Amino acid sequence: MTDTLDSTNGTNGTDGAVEPARAGSAPSRRSLIGWGGAGLALGAAAAGGAVAMTRVGNDVDPAGADTGAGVPFHGPHQAGIATAVQDRLHFAAFDVKTDDRAEFVQLLKDWTQAAARMTAGHAVGEGAYGGLAEAPPDDTGEALGLKPSRLTLTIGFGPSLFGKFDLADRRPEALVDLPAFSGDNLDKARSDGDLCIQACADDPQVAVHAIRNLARIGFGKVAIRWSQLGFGKTSSTTPDAQTPRNLMGFKDGTRNIAGTETARLQKFVWADEKDNGPNSAWMTGGSYLVARRIRMNIETWDRTSLQEQEDIFGRDKGEGAPVGKAKEHDKPFLKAMKPDAHVRLAHPDSNDGVTILRRGYSFTDGTDGLGRLEAGLFFLAYQRDVRKAFIPLQRNLSRSDALNEYIQHVSSAVFAVPPGVRDKDDWWGRALFSKEA
Numbered sequence: 001m002t003d004t005l006d007s008t009n010g011t012n013g014t015d016g017a018v019e020p021a022r023a024g025s026a027p028s029r030r031s032l033i034g035w036g037g038a039g040l041a042l043g044a045a046a047a048g049g050a051v052a053m054t055r056v057g058n059d060v061d062p063a064g065a066d067t068g069a070g071v072p073f074h075g076p077h078q079a080g081i082a083t084a085v086q087d088r089l090h091f092a093a094f095d096v097k098t099d100d101r102a103e104f105v106q107l108l109k110d111w112t113q114a115a116a117r118m119t120a121g122h123a124v125g126e127g128a129y130g131g132l133a134e135a136p137p138d139d140t141g142e143a144l145g146l147k148p149s150r151l152t153l154t155i156g157f158g159p160s161l162f163g164k165f166d167l168a169d170r171r172p173e174a175l176v177d178l179p180a181f182s183g184d185n186l187d188k189a190r191s192d193g194d195l196c197i198q199a200c201a202d203d204p205q206v207a208v209h210a211i212r213n214l215a216r217i218g219f220g221k222v223a224i225r226w227s228q229l230g231f232g233k234t235s236s237t238t239p240d241a242q243t244p245r246n247l248m249g250f251k252d253g254t255r256n257i258a259g260t261e262t263a264r265l266q267k268f269v270w271a272d273e274k275d276n277g278p279n280s281a282w283m284t285g286g287s288y289l290v291a292r293r294i295r296m297n298i299e300t301w302d303r304t305s306l307q308e309q310e311d312i313f314g315r316d317k318g319e320g321a322p323v324g325k326a327k328e329h330d331k332p333f334l335k336a337m338k339p340d341a342h343v344r345l346a347h348p349d350s351n352d353g354v355t356i357l358r359r360g361y362s363f364t365d366g367t368d369g370l371g372r373l374e375a376g377l378f379f380l381a382y383q384r385d386v387r388k389a390f391i392p393l394q395r396n397l398s399r400s401d402a403l404n405e406y407i408q409h410v411s412s413a414v415f416a417v418p419p420g421v422r423d424k425d426d427w428w429g430r431a432l433f434s435k436e437a
Helices: 062-066 101-119 159-163 204-217 262-268 298-302 306-313 342-346 390-400
Strands: 088-096 152-157 195-201 222-233 287-296 361-367 373-383 407-417
Touching (some): 088 204, 195 287, 195 407, 373 407
Antiparallel strands (some): 287 407
16 A cells, blocks of 8 residues: 555556467376376366457457456466456465476476466366376366456566576566565565466456466475465556445555556556666566555554545545545646645656556455454556666655555565466466577
C-alpha cells in the first residue's frame, strides 16, 4: 500500500490481455519414475476438451472472464502481466536445491510443458488416473472437470539465482537488490527466493492446483521457500472495468496501465536492451516484478473517522473522486490534498513520471494470536526498471505517507521476469541458459 495503494501511479487499471495462440503439445510415453525423472517429457493426453479462446483481434476478450475460457500461453510476453486481472492468486517463491545445471534446465522445460497444458485446461502428463497402477499419477487431480478459468502462470528469476549455474555475468543491471525502506519490518523467511511462479485464475482451486503440480514436478530440485494466497484483486488492467476496492474500503488503482495500452506498456513495463546491460539481451521483452506483503492494521483503521480516512487517501470513499472533484477518473488537483495524502505522494507528477503496472490482491491469513486479523495487500508491481520505478516511488512514500500509520511491509522480493515462450519448442528461461543468447 504505501507504495501501492493509489491508482494514479499508473499502477492499476485495465484488464486487457494478450498473447498469441498456443500450439498443442505432442504426446509422450509415461516413465515408471514419474515426474521426478529429469528427462521426462510431458504428455499430451488431455483430461478435458479444447480451450475456448475468446478473441478481439489478437487480444483475449475480457468478457472471457465469465466463461472460464483459457488465456493463450505462447507469445512475445508472458501471460499474467498485461493480461486481464483474474480473481484469485497463488504466488510461490522457490529455492533451488540442485547444483546440476542440466537438471535444472530440464526442470524448466518440464515446467513449461506442464504450464502450457494446465493453462489450456488439460491435466499434467497422462493425467490423474488411468496410467500405471504402480506409479504415482502425473496429475494430482483436484482440477479435473474444471474450466481453465483464465489461468496464467508467470515465472521470474531472483537475484540469488545468478549466484548459481555460472550465471553471474548474465544478471541484468536492472535486477538490483531492493534497499531497506523506512518502516520495513521484513520477515526473511517470507522474502526473496531464487525464482517465483505467479498463478492467477478465476477459480482458486485451479490456481492452487497449478502451483501444487509444479512444486511436485520440481521435488528434489527446488523447494517452496514461501507462498501467498490472494483474493479480491486490488487492481485491474481493463479500463472499462469497475475499479476494485482494497480491504480499507477504498478504490485501489484508478489509473493502472491497461493491457491494451501498447505504447504505455512499451514505455513503462517491457524491458529494453539498454535497461539490462550487454550480457542480458535475454530479458528484452520481459519485465521486473516487485512483490511486497503489506500488513494492514485493520482494527485501528476501522476506528478511524471517515474524514481522516479520506484525507489519508486523498479520495472520497464512495465514488473514489480525488479531493475537490466529482468523479473517480477526474484529474486530481494534488495541491488540494494534504501534503502527506497517499494519492498525492504516489502520483506520477510527484515522482518524475514514475509509472508501474499493478496486479495486487487482498489476503487474510487468520488472526495473529491477539485477535487481530492477519490481513492486507499482497502487492505485485511490474516495471521496465526497478531502479527507476519502484525504488524511488517507495522511498518517497516510506518517508511521509500518512497511510504508513496503518500499514507495514512485512515481506519483499524482486524478480526478473523473462519474455514469453514463443512456441512449443521454446521454454521458460531458454535465452538465459543458452550460450548463444
